[in-house]
Amino acid sequence: MYRYDEFDHDFVQARVAEFSDQVQRRLSGEISEDQFRPLRLMNGVYLQLHAYMLRIAVPYGTLNGKQLRMLGHIARKYDKGYGHFTTRQNIQFNWPALSDIPAILADLASVEMHAIQTSGNCIRNVTADHFAGAAADEVADPRPYAEILRQWSSVHPEFSFLPRKFKIAVTGAERDRAAIQTHDIGLHLKKNADGELGFAVYIGGGQGRTPMVARKIRDFLPEADLLSYCTAILRVYNLYGRRDNKYKARIKILVHETGVEEITRQVEAEWQELKDAELKLPDADIRAIQAYFAPPALTDRPEGDQAVKLARLDSKGFSDWLDQNVVTHHHPDYAAVTISLKGIGEVPGDASDSQMEAVADIAEKYAFDELRVSHEQNLILPHVARADLKAVYDALVDIGLATANSNLISDIISCPGLDYCALATARSIPIAQEISQRFASLERQREIGELKLKISGCINACGHHHVGHIGILGVEKKGSELYQVTLGGSADENTSVGEIIGRGFSSDEITDAIEQIVETYLGLRLNPQEKFIDAYRRVGPAPFKEALYAGETKAA
Amino acid sequence: MKILTANRLTDGIAVWYADGGWAETVGQADLAHDKAAEDRLEAIGAKAYADNEVVDVNLIDAEVVDGVVEPVRLREKIRAAGPTIRGDLGKQAERAA
Numbered sequence: 001m002y003r004y005d006e007f008d009h010d011f012v013q014a015r016v017a018e019f020s021d022q023v024q025r026r027l028s029g030e031i032s033e034d035q036f037r038p039l040r041l042m043n044g045v046y047l048q049l050h051a052y053m054l055r056i057a058v059p060y061g062t063l064n065g066k067q068l069r070m071l072g073h074i075a076r077k078y079d080k081g082y083g084h085f086t087t088r089q090n091i092q093f094n095w096p097a098l099s100d101i102p103a104i105l106a107d108l109a110s111v112e113m114h115a116i117q118t119s120g121n122c123i124r125n126v127t128a129d130h131f132a133g134a135a136a137d138e139v140a141d142p143r144p145y146a147e148i149l150r151q152w153s154s155v156h157p158e159f160s161f162l163p164r165k166f167k168i169a170v171t172g173a174e175r176d177r178a179a180i181q182t183h184d185i186g187l188h189l190k191k192n193a194d195g196e197l198g199f200a201v202y203i204g205g206g207q208g209r210t211p212m213v214a215r216k217i218r219d220f221l222p223e224a225d226l227l228s229y230c231t232a233i234l235r236v237y238n239l240y241g242r243r244d245n246k247y248k249a250r251i252k253i254l255v256h257e258t259g260v261e262e263i264t265r266q267v268e269a270e271w272q273e274l275k276d277a278e279l280k281l282p283d284a285d286i287r288a289i290q291a292y293f294a295p296p297a298l299t300d301r302p303e304g305d306q307a308v309k310l311a312r313l314d315s316k317g318f319s320d321w322l323d324q325n326v327v328t329h330h331h332p333d334y335a336a337v338t339i340s341l342k343g344i345g346e347v348p349g350d351a352s353d354s355q356m357e358a359v360a361d362i363a364e365k366y367a368f369d370e371l372r373v374s375h376e377q378n379l380i381l382p383h384v385a386r387a388d389l390k391a392v393y394d395a396l397v398d399i400g401l402a403t404a405n406s407n408l409i410s411d412i413i414s415c416p417g418l419d420y421c422a423l424a425t426a427r428s429i430p431i432a433q434e435i436s437q438r439f440a441s442l443e444r445q446r447e448i449g450e451l452k453l454k455i456s457g458c459i460n461a462c463g464h465h466h467v468g469h470i471g472i473l474g475v476e477k478k479g480s481e482l483y484q485v486t487l488g489g490s491a492d493e494n495t496s497v498g499e500i501i502g503r504g505f506s507s508d509e510i511t512d513a514i515e516q517i518v519e520t521y522l523g524l525r526l527n528p529q530e531k532f533i534d535a536y537r538r539v540g541p542a543p544f545k546e547a548l549y550a551g552e553t554k555a556a
Numbered sequence: 557m558k559i560l561t562a563n564r565l566t567d568g569i570a571v572w573y574a575d576g577g578w579a580e581t582v583g584q585a586d587l588a589h590d591k592a593a594e595d596r597l598e599a600i601g602a603k604a605y606a607d608n609e610v611v612d613v614n615l616i617d618a619e620v621v622d623g624v625v626e627p628v629r630l631r632e633k634i635r636a637a638g639p640t641i642r643g644d645l646g647k648q649a650e651r652a653a
Binding site: 427430481 | 639
C-alpha cells in the first residue's frame with residue numbers, strides 16, 4: 001500500500017504542529033470560537049451533541065494492521081472504547097476532548113494518518129471500490145488514481161475554499177461498488193478499444209436535500225489527463241457555483257441549472273487551456289504510484305478448495321458466511337472477505353477498541369496486512385487465501401464479527417442520527433437496530449435476498465437513504481420523530497433516487513411498515529432470483545402503496 | 557420556561573447554567589420564567605462565550621418534572637442523558653454509577 005514519502009511526512013507533521021498550536025491558542029483564549037471554528041473543521045473536529053467529534057481520514061478506505069491497531073488505541077486512551085466507520089470510508093470518534101486532540105493527531109501521524117480535509121468546503125477524502133486491487137472484475141486498481149487525486153487536492157490553494165464540500169469517487173469495475181454516480185465527480189476507470197486506461201467522467205451527483213444522479217460528461221478521458229480535467233471541472237464550479245445559498249452551492253445544482261451540455265462545453269473549453277501544460281501526468285509518475293499499490297505476492301494455495309469443502313461440511317455457520325461475506329478474487333486461490341460491522345441489533349459501523357486490535361491481528365496473520373473500510377460501513381480483508389478462510393472465520397467468531405449478512409436487509413447503512421449528531425432531526429440507529437432484530441433470522445434474510453436498506457436522521461442524507469432500495473428518512477414533526485420511506489433507490493452502475501411512497505411512520509410503526517414492504521415484494525416477485533430492486537422497477541410503487549395505505553383509504 | 561445550555565470549551569461536554577456556574581447535569585439548571593430572566597441568562601451565556609468557557613450557547617425550553625428540571629425537546633433530552641442506544645455512556649451512565 002501507499003507509504004508516505006519525505007514530503008508527506010513533513011506535510012503531516014507540520015499540520016500537527018500547526019493545529020496543536022491553534023488548539024493551545026484557543027484553550028488559552030487567544031483566539032475566539034469564530035476564528036477557531038474554520039480551523040478545527042479543516043482538521044476534522046466537529047462539535048456534536050455530547051462532545052467534540054474527530055473524523056479521521058482513511059484515504060480510499062485503505063488501512064494496514066498497525067493503523068487499525070492505532071485507531072483501537074485512540075478509542076481506548078482518548079475516547080470511550082469504540083469508533084464509528086463512515087460512508088466516506090473514514091472513522092469518527094464521538095467523545096474526544098479538544099485538549100487531547102493534539103496528542104491524538106501526533107499518534108495518528110506516527111502511523112501515517114491524519115484528519116486533514118475530512119470537513120470543510122474542500123475536496124474530501126477520495127473514496128474507491130472497497131474490493132479495489134482484489135476484485136476479479138476490475139480492469140485496474142483505481143486506488144493509484146485516488147492517491148494522485150489526494151496528493152493534488154491536499155491543501156490545493158485554489159480549491160480550499162470552494163462554494164461547498166466536494167466529493168470524488170473512483171471505481172475500476174463495470175459493477176460500481178463505489179457509488180460514483182452519487183458524487184460531485186465520479187470516475188469509472190476503464191480501457192478503450194486500444195487497451196489504454198482512462199476514465200468515464202461523471203459530474204453533479206449528490207444526495208442531501210436535493211438528490212441528483214451524476215451526468216456523464218466524457219466517455220473516455222486518458223489517464224494522463226486526470227488532473228487537468230478535474231482542475232477544469234473544479235475551476236468551472238469554483239467560478240460559477242453558487243455562494244449565496246448553502247443549499248444550492250453543490251456542483252449538482254450548477255449542473256442542473258446550467259444544463260449538462262453547456263457545463264460540458266465550459267469544462268471542455270477550460271480543459272483545452274490546461275491539457276497540455278504541467279498538469280499532464282507523466283507516465284513514469286503514474287507507474288511509480290501504481291507500484292505502491294502492487295498486490296502482495298500471492299503464492300498459489302491450491303489446497304484451499306479442499307479445505308473449504310471440508311470446513312463447509314463441518315460448520316453450517318462457516319458455510320453461510322462463505323456464501324454471504326466472501327467474494328471472488330482475481331487469484332483463484334484467494335478471496336476477499338467482508339467483516340460485517342452489522343451484528344444483529346448492533347450499531348451499524350461501530351467497532352470496539354479490542355475488535356479493532358483483533359481485526360488488525362487477523363489482517364497481519366492471514367491477509368497480507370491489508371484492510372479496507374467500505375462505504376457500506378464494513379471492514380474488508382481484500383486478500384485471504386481460501387485455505388485460510390476457516391481460520392479467519394473462527395477468529396472473527398471469537399470477537400463477534402462473523403455475522404453472515406453482507407448485502408442482506410440487516411446490512412444497513414445508518415448515520416449516527418439524533419443519538420450523536422447536532423444536525424439530526426430524528427434517531428436512526430435505534431431504527432436500524434429494531435429492523436435488524438426483526439429480520440434476525442439469516443434464513444429469512446437469505447430468502448429475501450439482496451436488499452440495501454439505508455437510514456438517515458435528517459435531510460442531509462449521510463445515511464444515503466435516497467439510494468437505498470428501501471430508504472428511511474427521519475424527520476421531526478410536531479415534536480416527534482417521523483420516518484418517511486422511499487423505495488427504488490440504488491447506488492450502483494444503475495443509480496436511481498428512491499421515490500417517497502406516502503405518509504411517514506412513527507417510530508413504533510416503521511419496522512412493521514418495512515416488514516410489510518418486504519412481504520409485498522416476496523409475494524409479487526417472479527422468482528427468488530428477482531431482487532427487490534428489480535421487482536420494484538418492474539412493478540413500480542402501486543402494490544407497495546396498496547399494502548401500506550389501502551386500509552386507510554377505505555377507512556376514510 | 558427556559559434554561560441556558562452550552563458545551564464546555566475544553567472537552568465539549570454538555571453543560572447547563574445552574575446556581576452561578578456550569579453544571580454537568582440539567583436537573584438543577586436555573587429557570588427563566590419571564591423575558592427579563594431570559595435576557596439575564598442570555599447575557600450570562602454571551603459573557604461565558606466571550607470568556608472562552610463554553611461554546612454553542614443556547615436558551616432552550618424546559619419544564620419541571622417531579623421537582624427536577626428537564627428539557628422539552630427530544631434533541632435536548634438526548635443531550636442531557638446521552639445516546640439512547642448506549643445507556644453506559646453520557647450523563648445517564650454517570651447518574652447510574
